[in-house]
Amino acid sequence: xxxxxxxxxxxxxxxxxxxxxxxxxxxxxxxxxxxxxxxxxxxxxxxxxxxxxxxxxxxxxxxxxxxxxxxxxxxxxxxxxxxxxxxxxxxxxxxxxxxxxxxxxxxxxxxxxxxxxxxxxxxxxxxxxxxxxxxxxxxxxxxxxxxxxxxxxxxxxxxxxxxxxxxxxxxxxxxxxxxxxxxxxxxxxxxxxxxxxxxxxxxxxxxxxxxxxxxxxxxxxxxxxxxxxxxxxxxxxxxxxxxxxxxxxxxxxxxxxxxxxxxxxxxxxxxxxxxxxxxxxxxxxxxxxxxxxxxxxxxxxxxxxxxxxxxxxxxxxxxxxxxxxxxxxxxxxxxxxxxxxxxxxxxxxxxxxxxxxxxxxxxxxxxxxxxxxxxxxxxxxxxxxxxxxxxxxxxxxxxxxxxxxxxxxxxxxxxxxxxxxxxxxxxxxxxxxxxxxxxxxxxxxxxxxxxxxxxxxxxxxxxxxxxxxxxxxxxxxxxxxxxxxxxxxxxxxxxxxxxxxxxxxxxxxxxxxxxxxxxxxxxxxxxxxxxxxxxxxxxxxxxxxxxxxxxxxxxxxxxxxxxxx
Ligand SMILES: Cc1cc2nc3c(=O)[nH]c(=O)nc-3n(C[C@H](O)[C@H](O)[C@H](O)COP(=O)(O)OP(=O)(O)OC[C@H]3O[C@@H](n4cnc5c(N)ncnc54)[C@H](O)[C@@H]3O)c2cc1C
Numbered sequence: 001x002x003x004x005x006x007x008x009x010x011x012x013x014x015x016x017x018x019x020x021x022x023x024x025x026x027x028x029x030x031x032x033x034x035x036x037x038x039x040x041x042x043x044x045x046x047x048x049x050x051x052x053x054x055x056x057x058x059x060x061x062x063x064x065x066x067x068x069x070x071x072x073x074x075x076x077x078x079x080x081x082x083x084x085x086x087x088x089x090x091x092x093x094x095x096x097x098x099x100x101x102x103x104x105x106x107x108x109x110x111x112x113x114x115x116x117x118x119x120x121x122x123x124x125x126x127x128x129x130x131x132x133x134x135x136x137x138x139x140x141x142x143x144x145x146x147x148x149x150x151x152x153x154x155x156x157x158x159x160x161x162x163x164x165x166x167x168x169x170x171x172x173x174x175x176x177x178x179x180x181x182x183x184x185x186x187x188x189x190x191x192x193x194x195x196x197x198x199x200x201x202x203x204x205x206x207x208x209x210x211x212x213x214x215x216x217x218x219x220x221x222x223x224x225x226x227x228x229x230x231x232x233x234x235x236x237x238x239x240x241x242x243x244x245x246x247x248x249x250x251x252x253x254x255x256x257x258x259x260x261x262x263x264x265x266x267x268x269x270x271x272x273x274x275x276x277x278x279x280x281x282x283x284x285x286x287x288x289x290x291x292x293x294x295x296x297x298x299x300x301x302x303x304x305x306x307x308x309x310x311x312x313x314x315x316x317x318x319x320x321x322x323x324x325x326x327x328x329x330x331x332x333x334x335x336x337x338x339x340x341x342x343x344x345x346x347x348x349x350x351x352x353x354x355x356x357x358x359x360x361x362x363x364x365x366x367x368x369x370x371x372x373x374x375x376x377x378x379x380x381x382x383x384x385x386x387x388x389x390x391x392x393x394x395x396x397x398x399x400x401x402x403x404x405x406x407x408x409x410x411x412x413x414x415x416x417x418x419x420x421x422x423x424x425x426x427x428x429x430x431x432x433x434x435x436x437x438x439x440x441x442x443x444x445x446x447x448x449x450x451x452x453x454x455x456x457x458x459x460x461x462x463x464x465x466x467x468x469x470x471x472x473x474x475x476x477x478x479x480x481x482x483x484x485x486x487x488x489x490x491x492x493x494x495x496x497x498x499x500x501x502x503x504x505x506x507x508x509x510x511x512x513x514x515x516x517x518x519x520x521x522x523x524x525x526x527x528x529x530x531x532x533x534x535x536x537x538x539x540x541x542x543x544x545x546x547x548x549x550x551x552x553x554x555x556x557x558x559x560x561x562x563x564x565x
Contacts, residue, residue, distance in 0.1 A: 002322050002325070002327060003413075003416055004318070004413055004416060004417075004469060004472040004473055004476060005413075005416040005417060005419070005420045005429075005472065005475075005476050006476070007476065007479070007480050007483070007485055008317065008318070008321055008476070008477065008480050008485070008486060008487050008490065009480060009485040009486070009487055011318075011321040011322060011324075011325050012325050013081065013083065013320075013321040013322075013324035013325045013487075014324075015079075015081040015324045016079065016080045016081025016082075016083060016084045016324065016489075017069070017078060017079075017080050017081070017084045017489075019488035019489050021078075022080075022084050022087060022489055025066075025069065025084075025088065026087060026088070026091050028064060029059075029064065029066060029088065029091050029092065029095070030091065030095065032058070032059065032063065032064045033055070033059075033092075033095040033096065033099065034095070036052075036055045036058065037052065037055060037096070039369060042096060042221070042369075042372070043366055043367075043369070043372065045220070045221050046098075046220045046221060046372050047220075047366070049213070049215060049216075049220045050220075050221070051098070051102070051181075051182060051213070051221055051222060051223035052099075052221060053182050053223075055099060056099065056102045056103075056135065056182070057133065057135070059099070059102075059103060060103070060106070060129075060133035060134075060135070061133045065078075066088065066092075066103060067103070067106065067107075067129060067130065067133060068080075068130060069084055069085065069088050070085060070106075070107045070110075071126050071129060071130045072126065074123070075122065075123055075126035075127045075129075075130055076126075076127050076130035076131055077126070077130045081320075081324040082257060082260060082319075082320040082321075082323040082324045082328075083317070083320045083321060083324055083489045083490075084489070085257075085260070085261060085264075085320075086260055086261070086263075086264045086316055086317070086320045087264075087489065087491075089104070089260075089261045089262075089264035089265055089268065090264040090265075090267050090268040090271075091268065092265070092268065093264060093265035093266070093267065093268020093269045093272070093348075093377075094268040094269070094271060094272040094275075095268075095272075096221055096376070097218070097219050097222075097265055097268075097269050097373075097376035097377060097379070097380070098218075098219040098220060098221025098222035098376065099221055099222070100265055100268070101178050101219050101222040101265075101379070102135070102178065102179055102182075102221075102222055102223070104178070104258075104261055104262070104265070105135075105136065105137055105138055105177075105178035105179040105183075105222075106129065106134075106135055106136040106137075106179065106183075107136075107258075107261070108136075108138035108178075108258055108384075109136025109137050109138040109179070109183070109185070109186065109187045110125065110126060110129055110136050110187070111138070111254040111257075111258060112138075112187050112189075112198040112240050112247070112250045112251065112254075113125050113126060113187065113200070113240055114126065114254070115250045115253040115254050116198060116240045116241040116246055116249075116250035116253075117240050117241055118241060118242055121237075121240065121241075121242075125185075125200060134184040134185055135179055135182060135183045135184050135185075136179065136183055136184070136185050136186065136187065137177050137178060137179040137180050137183035137185075137186045137187075137227075138177070138178070138186075138187055139174040139177050139180075139186050139187060139188040139189060139227055140152075140174070140189045140251065141174060141175050141176050141177070142154060142172065142173060142174055142175050143173060143175045143226075146175075146176075147385070147386060147389050149189065149196070149248060149251065150196070150248065152172075152189060152190070152191055152196060153172055153191070154170060154171065154172025154173070154174065154188065154189070154190040154191065154229060155170070155171050155172060155190060155191050155192075156168040156169070156170055156190035156191060156192040156197055156199065156234075156244075157169045157171070158192070158193065159233065165236050166235065166236055167233050167234055167235045167236050167238075168190070168192065168199065168233070168234050168236070168239070169231050169232065169233055170188060170190050170199065170201065170207075170229045170231075170232040170233075170234060171229055171230065171231055171232075172190065172229050173226060173227065173228055173229065174188065174226060174227040174229070175226050176214065176224055176226070176383075177210075177224065177225055177226065177227050178222055178223070178224055178383075179222075179223055180210050180211070180213075180223060180224060180225030180226065180227050181210040181211070181212070181213055181223045181225040182223045183203060184202075184203050185200055185201065185202060185203065186200070186201045186202075186203070186208075186227065187199070187200055187201075187240070188200075188201050188227075188229070188234075189247050189251070190229075190247075192239075192244040192245065193244065194243070194244025194245035195244060195245030195246075195247065195248075196245065196247035196248050197239060197240075197244045197245060197246065197247045198239075198240040198241075198246075198247050198250060198251075199234045199238050199239055199240065200234070200238045200240065201229075201232060201234050201238065205232045205233065205234070206232065206233070207229065207230040207231045207232040207233070208227070208228070208229055208230075208232045209227075209228040209230070210225045210226070210227055210228075211225045211226040211227070211228065212225065213225050214226075217375050217378060217379075218372070218374075218375030218376040218377070218378050218379055219375075219376050219379050220375075252331045252334065253330055253331045254331075255331060255334045255337050255338070255384075255385070256319065256323060256328045256331060256332070256333035256334045256336060256337035257323060257328065257337065258337075258384055259334075259337035259338060259340065259341040259384055259385060259390075260316055260319060260320055260323070260337050260340055260341070261384075262341050262345065262380050262383065262384040263312065263316050263337075263340040263341040263343075263344035263345060263380075264316060264344070265345070265348070265377075265380050266312070266341070266344040266345030266346075266347065266348030266349070266377060266380040266381075267309055267312060267313055267316065267344045267347075267348060268348075269348045269349075269352060269373055269376060269377030269380065270305065270309045270344075270347055270348030270349070270350075270351035270352060270377060271309060271348075271351070272373055273351055273352040273354075273355035273356075273370050273373045273374065273377070274302060274305055274306060274309070274351050274354075274355055276355060276359075276368065276369060276370055276373075277301065277302060277354070277355040277358035277359060277370065278292070278302060278561060278562070280358065280359055280362075280368070281297065281298070281302065281358060282562065284360075291358075292558075292562050295555070295558075297358070298558045298561075298562075299551075299554050299558070300354075301354045301355075301357055301358040302354070302358065302558070302561065303505075303554050303557050303558050303561070304505075304509075304554075305347065305350060305351035305354050305355075306351075306502070306557065306561060307502045307505050307506050307509075307557065308343070308346075308347035308350070308351070308506070309344070309347045309348065309351055310474070310494070310499070310502050310506075311343065311347070311470045311471065311473075311474045311502075311503075311506040312340065312343040312344035312347050312470060313344070313491060314470065314473040314474040314476070314477040314503075315336070315339055315340045315343060315344075315469065315470045315473045315474075316340045316344060317473075317477065317490055317491070318336070318473040318476070318477070319333055319336040319337060319339075319340050321487075322336065334393065334397075335393060335394055335397040335398065338385070338390040338393040338394050339390075339394055339465070339466045339469055339470065341380075341384065341385065341390055342387055342390035342391065342394065342462075342463075342466050343466050343467075343470050344380075345377075345380035345381045345387065346381060346387060348377045348380060349374075349377050349378060349380065349381055352370065352373050352374040352377045353374055355370040355373070355374070356370050356371060356374055358370075388459060390462070390466075391458075391459040391460075391462030391463055391466075392458065392459060392462060393462070394462040394465050394466055395452075395458045395459060395461045395462035395465060396458070398443075398461075398465050399443070399452065399458075399461070402440070402443050402447075403447070407440060407443070407444050407447070408440075409440070410436045410437070410439045410440035410443065410468070411436070411437060411440045413433075413436045413468075413469075413472060414433040414434075414436035414437040414440065415433075416472075417429045417430070417432045417433035417436060417472055417475060418430065418433045420475060420476065420479060421433065421475075423479070424479040424482060424483070426478075426482065426500045426504070427474075427475045427476075427478035427479045427482065427500045427503050427504065428471065428474070428475050428478070428500070428503040428504035428505075428506065428507030428508070429472075429475040429476075429479070429507070430507075430546070431471070431504065431507035431508050431510070431511045431543075431546040432468070432471035432472045432474070432475045432507040432510060432511070434511040434515070434539055434542055434543050434546060435467065435468040435471050435472075435507065435510040435511040435513075435514045435515075436468050436471075436472065436514075437539055438468075438511065438514045438515040438518055438538050438539055438543065439464055439465060439468045439514050439518065441518070441534070441537050441538055441539075442461070442464065442514065442518030442519075442521075442522055442538070443461065445518075445522045445534050446461065446522060446525075449522070449525070449526055449527070451521070451522060451525040451526065454525045456521075456525075457521050457522075457524075457525045460517065460521050461521075463517075464513065464514045464517060464518060467509070467510040467513050467514060468510055468514050470506070470510065471503075471506055471507040471509075471510035471511070474502070474503040474506050474507065475503050475507060477490075477499065477503070478496070478499040478500045478502070478503035481494075481495075481496035481499045481500070482496045482500060484496075494560060495560070497556075497560075498556070498557060498560035501553045501556045501557050501560070502557055504549070504553050505550060505553050505554055505557065507546075508546050508547055508550055511543045511546055512543055512547065515538045515539065515540055515543045516540075516543075518538065519531075519534075519535060519538060519540075522534060
């Protein structure tokens with residue numbers, strides 16, 4: 001069984017592209033997009049609210065072939081693994097999140113096929129995407145059903161001829177559908193007599209009308225449109241899996257994977273904003289010296305955001321590797337996908353916000369692009385499950401695991417982290433252990449006091465869980481880097497010493513957050529009885545003591561970022 005502290009090299013995930021092919025693909029994506037679209041053109045398209053359909057199609061043609069990464073080899077694709085998909089999505093997120101969304105939408109659209117179709121359907125539809133570069137759209141959301149997909153109202157009424165179902169008539173409306181106005185095919189979730197069911201629908205089906213594109217806050221290069229379905233006929237063989245009522249299960253099965261894709265967008269978007277702020281701060285002189293030399297600037301606007309993004313990356317890599325090792329079957333890693341998405345998209349969003357501030361007045365104008373990136377990355381905390389739904393998913397699942405283990409779940413992870421610390425004392429594993437220890441105690445206090453009857457407490461626990469687990473995965477990644485055991489396809493931007501310093505800073509933050517926020521919510525939701533024993537058990541002294549060296553570590557992260565000795 002994979003533990004949070006299992007070294008990445010020991011998670012057998014030898015699937016997908018080889019490291020050189022992945023590297024070439026990442027470079028080809030960058031070359032293709034930057035050649036097809038200068039910064040000026042990107043700003044123009046954003047301003048005019050235009051989806052560059054030619055570029056979207058070009059990406060999934062022989063010009064680039066990005067779509068092949070997502071399709072299995074037996075269906076004429078390249079059979080990329082989850083690690084490959086994360087790296088590709090991060091790269092797309094760095095270049096333009098609108099274009100990235102278009103690519104994502106095709107693979108969200110085909111995911112119900114991947115997960116739920118019969119082998120023949122799968123071969124037919126996925127091969128068609130591989131060979132023809134078809135654009136798909138994923139039609140789940142409705143005006144009154146987003147987070148709660150069980151509330152969909154679109155209906156699928158069987159058409160019966162000679163006692164046999166020959167097809168279905170779809171009626172309803174879908175809302176906020178990426179690629180909605182430009183797709184060749186659509187996967188539509190509709191309520192059949194047997195329950196929610198996915199259908200593949202052709203663009204030119206009679207009775208189908210896409211609405212005009214939405215006028216959005218960001219990702220304005222992505223086409224988002226409502227879909228009107230007015231008695232649209234789909235043949236019975238277009239029911240994915242040929243059995244009604246499997247739709248929500250099929251949608252659930254892929255969340256671990258699809259949420260990693262959006263997590264990678266958050267990572268890419270956040271990094272692309274910081275990668276503009278970092279050089280800007282080296283050239284901008286204030287009070288006689290570059291901003292990059294000013295601790296009050298770097299330690300607020302750059303360093304913590306780099307660290308949170310890299311903490312999230314650690315969790316993305318950990319989850320992707322486990323999915324590639326076959327642990328993600330039937331939605332088994334949906335909670336991990338939720339943690340990755342939550343941490344990476346929240347970090348990406350705050351990083352982009354900080355990058356505007358880091359550019360001062362220039363950041364507030366369009367020219368420096370960080371303003372656009374900030375608007376673009378904002379969507380990542382909303383689509384594919386909002387941050388609040390992620391908090392709920394994380395908290396509910398881990399709550400159950402904690403109950404099942406009679407409260408031992410996090411104390412056991414804390415013990416693993418202490419063992420890691422004993423072997424590798426420089427990666428923040430001890431502080432990460434303090435976070436997990438305090439988390440276990442807070443969960444137990446919530447159980448004893450029945451405090452999760454307050455939804456807010458439950459959701460805040462979701463956040464604390466995500467921080468504690470990310471701290472554990474970061475310490476594990478930093479230890480692997482020090483051991484020279486990071487797999488080839490992992491991101492290699494930082495050297496082991498820089499990663500270790502980042503991990504130490506993040507682990508301190510996690511320990512402090514879990515202990516002090518945990519204390520606050522338990523006391524805040526409690527009945528006012530004496531909380532001294534609970535407070536004493538949280539290990540606040542140790543958490544405080546762990547903060548020693550924080551500023552020095554932030555200094556060394558800044559030095560690594562700015563290439564200072
Ligand atoms: C640009 C864009 C592209 C999109 N692309 C697609 C697509 O391609 N295909 C598709 O099917 N959908 C797509 N969506 C829809 C997207 O996934 C939904 O908007 C999202 O899941 C949220 O649903 P909602 O908008 O109905 O908000 P709601 O579910 O109404 O949520 C509103 C707020 O309430 C909170 N909330 C919801 N439920 C609860 C609860 N039980 N407890 C506490 N708080 C709660 C949410 O976190 C949020 O803050 C897209 C949306 C946008 C904006």
